[in-house]
Amino acid sequence: MDVGLMTLIMFGGLFLFLALKVPLAFATGAIALITGYIIMGARIFPIFSSSVYDIVTTYVYVALPMFIFMGSVLERSGISDDLYEVIYQWLAPVRGSLAIATVAGATILSAMIGNMGAVVVSMGVIAFPAMQARGYDNKLTMGSIMAGGSLGILIPPSVLLIILGLWAGISVRALFLAAIGPGFLLAFLHAAYVFVRCNINPELGPALSKEERVPIIEKVKKLKGVILPFALIAFVMGSIILGIASPTEASGMGAFGSLVCAAIHRRLNWQMIREVCLATLRLSAMIMWISFGAIMFVYVYNYLGGVEFVTNLMLAIPAEPWVVLIIMMVIILLLGMIIEWIGIIMLVTPIFVPIAQELGFDPLWFATLMAVNLQMDVLTPPFGYALFYMKGVAPKGTMTIDIYRAAIPFVFIQLLCLILVMAFPKIATWLPSIF
Numbered sequence: 001m002d003v004g005l006m007t008l009i010m011f012g013g014l015f016l017f018l019a020l021k022v023p024l025a026f027a028t029g030a031i032a033l034i035t036g037y038i039i040m041g042a043r044i045f046p047i048f049s050s051s052v053y054d055i056v057t058t059y060v061y062v063a064l065p066m067f068i069f070m071g072s073v074l075e076r077s078g079i080s081d082d083l084y085e086v087i088y089q090w091l092a093p094v095r096g097s098l099a100i101a102t103v104a105g106a107t108i109l110s111a112m113i114g115n116m117g118a119v120v121v122s123m124g125v126i127a128f129p130a131m132q133a134r135g136y137d138n139k140l141t142m143g144s145i146m147a148g149g150s151l152g153i154l155i156p157p158s159v160l161l162i163i164l165g166l167w168a169g170i171s172v173r174a175l176f177l178a179a180i181g182p183g184f185l186l187a188f189l190h191a192a193y194v195f196v197r198c199n200i201n202p203e204l205g206p207a208l209s210k211e212e213r214v215p216i217i218e219k220v221k222k223l224k225g226v227i228l229p230f231a232l233i234a235f236v237m238g239s240i241i242l243g244i245a246s247p248t249e250a251s252g253m254g255a256f257g258s259l260v261c262a263a264i265h266r267r268l269n270w271q272m273i274r275e276v277c278l279a280t281l282r283l284s285a286m287i288m289w290i291s292f293g294a295i296m297f298v299y300v301y302n303y304l305g306g307v308e309f310v311t312n313l314m315l316a317i318p319a320e321p322w323v324v325l326i327i328m329m330v331i332i333l334l335l336g337m338i339i340e341w342i343g344i345i346m347l348v349t350p351i352f353v354p355i356a357q358e359l360g361f362d363p364l365w366f367a368t369l370m371a372v373n374l375q376m377d378v379l380t381p382p383f384g385y386a387l388f389y390m391k392g393v394a395p396k397g398t399m400t401i402d403i404y405r406a407a408i409p410f411v412f413i414q415l416l417c418l419i420l421v422m423a424f425p426k427i428a429t430w431l432p433s434i435f
Contacts, residue, residue: 010031010306023289024343025289028290029293033296051295052295059246059248062248063248063251065284067251069280071112072275073262076272078267079112083229089218095195095202096198098127100144104191105123107151107187110148110155116151116378119151120149120386121393123148128142128394132395136206137204139405140197142402142406142407145393146386153341155180155183155187156175156176157251162247163342163345169363170363173240175367176247177241178365178432181431182371182427186414229261235253236254286342290346297346298350311354324359325356328355329373332370335348349367352370364432368429372417372421373418375414376411379411381407386407
């Protein structure tokens with residue numbers, strides 16, 4: 001059977017199912033089952049079950065629910081309010097301070113929570129009323145909340161990096177280290193954009209009035225509310241970076257530590273634990289179902305020789321390796337407009353990583369580029385997840401098109417970050433080389 005024709009049939013069928021609003025897990029699984037049964041007969045079923053079992057029993061997969069649990073506990077412990085108040089009081093004299101505080105707070109929360117949706121919603125609930133009350137521009141407000149919140153899938157500890165590491169065959173610890181530079185660079189670019197815009201046009205984001213500012217002693221006192229969460233994240237990430245613990249072991253310590261933080265803040269109760277466990281179960285189950293479908297889809301396509309076919313096709317392009325790299329990045333960006341990032345990782349990583357290696361690119365650097373690109377996808381219209389979360393917390397009457405317009409300047413900033421990491425690989429590879 002012609003591999004090119006099967007490529008069109010399998011991926012064409014996938015996009016048809018997605019257009020019909022079939023969930024990605026069932027779309028990939030159905031195509032894999034039908035195609036696999038036609039080609040291999042009934043023996044495809046035990047092959048599928050063994051393939052799925054081998055992947056989902058991987059030790060690193062245990063880190064997924066643990067980090068999700070840790071983030072959910074911290075989110076419900078009220079650290080978002082404490083953190084936001086600390087940052088915007090310290091930045092009080094700066095124009096656009098609330099928007100910059102939103103970006104900075106979301107960046108730190110991303111490292112603590114690791115869940116983009118939770119960060120966007122929590123910062124939206126806290127920051128939107130505060131900025132509206134002080135006359136901030138609505139588009140700047142929404143854009144800063146979405147941009148800061150979207151960092152939740154890039155800054156470690158990140159579920160995206162764990163899954164990407166597994167599918168790319170790269171150390172999760174190395175990916176965590178590689179993502180730190182691009183993640184904080186992007187946060188700086190977002191904050192710098194807000195600062196420049198508000199200084200050019202002060203009406204977009206005025207500084208806090210002198211009456212609202214607090215003395216330096218009060219600012220220092222407010223820091224005590226965020227010391228424990230900061231210490232927990234430093235402990236978890238430090239143990240991974242220094243090689244004291246694996247990501248899986250660190251995730252277990254982080255989950256336990258988050259319960260301790262909640263107990264010290266007197267916010268730990270059975271209702272919260274129940275909600276956290278359900279949230280962890282839902283997100284973990286979603287990731288697993290998408291993994292099942294993607295594993296089967298990739299297995300059948302690989303059995304047909306599809307990975308080799310695409311690799312040869314890309315390598316046959318009469319252009320410099322950098323052109324092929326840019327083409328792969330464009331494909332990921334376009335896919336991100338219609339498919340969730342989990343599915344993109346599982347579908348394209350087994351194909352693109354070998355191509356990048358054949359072209360002579362560092363696989364760790366290439367995987368980091370993929371992570372930065374996928375982080376951009378959650379903010380790109382029309383189906384970026386951050387846009388939908390923003391719609392849920394925006395004031396009544398906010399039009400979807402207004403949310404799209406608010407996101408676009410920050411999408412270009414994310415694209416600039418991707419270009420910088422492509423042009424200067426050391427942004428991603430410097431930290432892993434040290435450790």
